[in-house]
Amino acid sequence: MTTGVWLIGARGSVAVTSMVGATALRAGLAEPLGCVTELPELASEAVPGLGDLVFGGHDISDITLEKKVEDLVAAGVLPARPAAAVADKLAALERELRPVPSAATQLETARLIAEDIDDFRRRRGLVRVVVVNVSSTEPAVVPHPAHGVLADLEDALSSPGAILPPSSLYAYAALVAGCSYVDFTPSTGTRLPALRELASSAGLPYAGHDGKTGETLVKSVLAPMFAMRNLRVRTWAGTNLLGGGDGANLADPAANAAKAGSKQRVLAETLGYQPQGSSHIEYVDDIGDFKTAWDLITFSGFLGTRMRMEFSWHGCDSALAAPLVLDLARLTAAAHAAGRSGPLTELAFFFKDPIGEVPHDLPGQWAALVAFVRGLDGAA
Ligand SMILES: NC(=O)c1ccc[n+]([C@@H]2O[C@H](COP(=O)([O-])OP(=O)(O)OC[C@H]3O[C@@H](n4cnc5c(N)ncnc54)[C@H](O)[C@@H]3O)[C@@H](O)[C@H]2O)c1
16 A cells, blocks of 8 residues: 655655664664554554655745755754665655646646656656645735635636746646645645635545644643633733744744744634734744744632733744644545545644644544544445
8 A cells, every 4th residue: 555645845854864763673673662553443454654655846935855865864853773774765865756747827836746746756656645734834825816716726727827826836746646745734725715626526525624732632631621620711822933944934924923923723613702912922032843833821720819820832833733734644645445526524633723623622633633544444
């Protein structure tokens, strides 16, 4: 059941950690910690194994994988021993990465992107490829009338100009190439009616948005506790300090706003009201991929007594994200094989801002995920 994983942003930290990590796990060099699909509750014949994944992808950067791995080892993201042990596999991975094509119109660019993916599928003899967006977060999309209907979109794309943001152009190309699509970023991706129409007419599944790996994961567990104990949260303010490529990109106010919005939604939805405070993201070059999040929560209990809680989270962002990228690729490929199409709302467990009206309740999301995998077993 060899399955292709085509990474958009394939030379970035999350992508390279995912590829090197999967290669190291296949060689038995580490335990699959952080890989949710390796838990006994999700064991399934229908889900491709970690060893069944082969990788390719697009990136606008031309940094070599060798240099990127060296940087990730120096930064403490990738442990030196497994990275050294898979060094001889990097040349083969490198051969599957492509520069981002560019043409006079976005329709032509999408055709070239789809051709690269199709070429990968044919050369590697793959039945199925999952396209996963792990490229830099974009600013929020500028609405365009052609986003509403597929025929209008295809018309508009055939004229010069940028009708779609890159994440949505990749999603369009992936669907045209017959691939499922996962957005691990807060970017627009498939969140346009015309692309939902395309996915539904092509019978393809898609999932997103924005991997839930750090502060938001902790929030999604703590917020229900306050709600269920009828404690009124007055303030929930957080500061996230991070470096690396993601941090540098999020220093741009427009990309930052897209990310911060996706981080706060969990509170209003879980508590039923929006407490004071917001979630700030600040770029601190020196800490690289190791993120620190500080959250202050003030709340009132019996007779209005005022209390507070603080937590700090020190996470290695790419090490938290990479196993989820592998999980999502495996689960989405299995859903595609089982004939699922449209939004995979059962994968909400993995996302900060899940597609569909899925409540931000982690145990409920987990139960839906387990039922989803059992359903895939039934379909196999
Ligand atoms: N690490 C986490 O915990 C986490 C959690 C949720 C979401 N994410 C998201 O995952 C994404 C990747 O994070 P990262 O730390 O790997 O960032 P990164 O900066 O290291 O990598 C991003 C890569 O995308 C490439 N890229 C930019 N524009 C592109 C385009 N138009 N086409 C193809 N490639 C393009 C860049 O060249 C770079 O190699 C970010 O959007 C981030 O917000 C990460």
